[in-house]
Amino acid sequence: MNAEKVRLAEAIDTWVLSVLSQGGGDEQILEGMHAYMDTFKQLLDTCTTLEMTLLAQRYDGFYRFANLLERLAQAIADGVIEVPPDAPLPDSQDKPRKPRVLKPKPKRQAAKQQQIRHAIDMLPVFTEMILGTLQNTEEQYASFLEARPKPHVLDDAIVDRALRLYQAQLEDIALHEQQMQWWLTEPLTEAQRYQVNDLLTKLAGLRDLNLALLDLLAELKQGTIDRILEMDDEELGRRALGGYL
Numbered sequence: 001m002n003a004e005k006v007r008l009a010e011a012i013d014t015w016v017l018s019v020l021s022q023g024g025g026d027e028q029i030l031e032g033m034h035a036y037m038d039t040f041k042q043l044l045d046t047c048t049t050l051e052m053t054l055l056a057q058r059y060d061g062f063y064r065f066a067n068l069l070e071r072l073a074q075a076i077a078d079g080v081i082e083v084p085p086d087a088p089l090p091d092s093q094d095k096p097r098k099p100r101v102l103k104p105k106p107k108r109q110a111a112k113q114q115q116i117r118h119a120i121d122m123l124p125v126f127t128e129m130i131l132g133t134l135q136n137t138e139e140q141y142a143s144f145l146e147a148r149p150k151p152h153v154l155d156d157a158i159v160d161r162a163l164r165l166y167q168a169q170l171e172d173i174a175l176h177e178q179q180m181q182w183w184l185t186e187p188l189t190e191a192q193r194y195q196v197n198d199l200l201t202k203l204a205g206l207r208d209l210n211l212a213l214l215d216l217l218a219e220l221k222q223g224t225i226d227r228i229l230e231m232d233d234e235e236l237g238r239r240a241l242g243g244y245l
Helices: 003-021 026-046 049-058 060-077 120-146 156-184 190-221 225-230 233-241
Strands: none
Touching (some): 003 026, 003 049, 003 060, 026 049, 049 060, 060 120, 120 156, 120 190, 156 190
C-alpha cells in the first residue's frame, strides 16, 4: 500500500474523529460526508479489497465513514430512501469539492454540540440507520462470542478497536432516543407514531446488546494473544496442559 492511499484514508479518519471529538455522531457525519466522497472514491478505485480492509482496521474514523456510507447505499437500493431523479451527481458539478481535513479542536473548545432536531421526513433514514446498526451489532456479538473459548485468536488491537466503536455507539443510541422522544411530541400520523415507538423499542434492545458486547470484549481482552505472550514458561505450560490454549 503506497503513501498516497494512507494519506487519503487519514484525511477521512481525521475529519470523522474531529466530528466525534466535538460531540457529533452519525447525523453530523452524514451531513458533512459529501466533502470527502471524492477522496473515498479514489480509494475505492485504487485499493484492493485487502487494502480497504487493512485501512478500516487501522483507522476507526475511516471504518465508521465506510460503514455508514454502505448502510446509506443499501437504504437507497432498498427504496427506503428516495433520491430525486434530478439530484445532481458528484461528476456533474462544475468544480468538485476539494477534500478538507478538519484538525481536532483544542480541548477547551471541545464542548459538545447541541443535538440537531430533525423533521419527521428523516424517519426513513433513522429507520434504516437503526436497523442496520442492530443487525451489525448482532453479527459482531455472535462473531466475538465464537472467540470466547479461544480468546488467544484475537489481539489487543482488534479488541481495543471494537471497544472504542461500541462505546461510541452507546452515545449514538442516546442521541437517536432523544430524536424519537422529540418526534413523539409532534403531530404524527398513526403509522409514523407506531414506527417511532417501534424504533424506541429496538433502540432499547440495541442498548442491551451493545452493553453485553462491551462486557464480552472486556472479558476477551483478558485472554488475547498479547496476554499469552506476557506469560512466563511455567504459566504457559500450565495453561497448555489444562486445555486453555
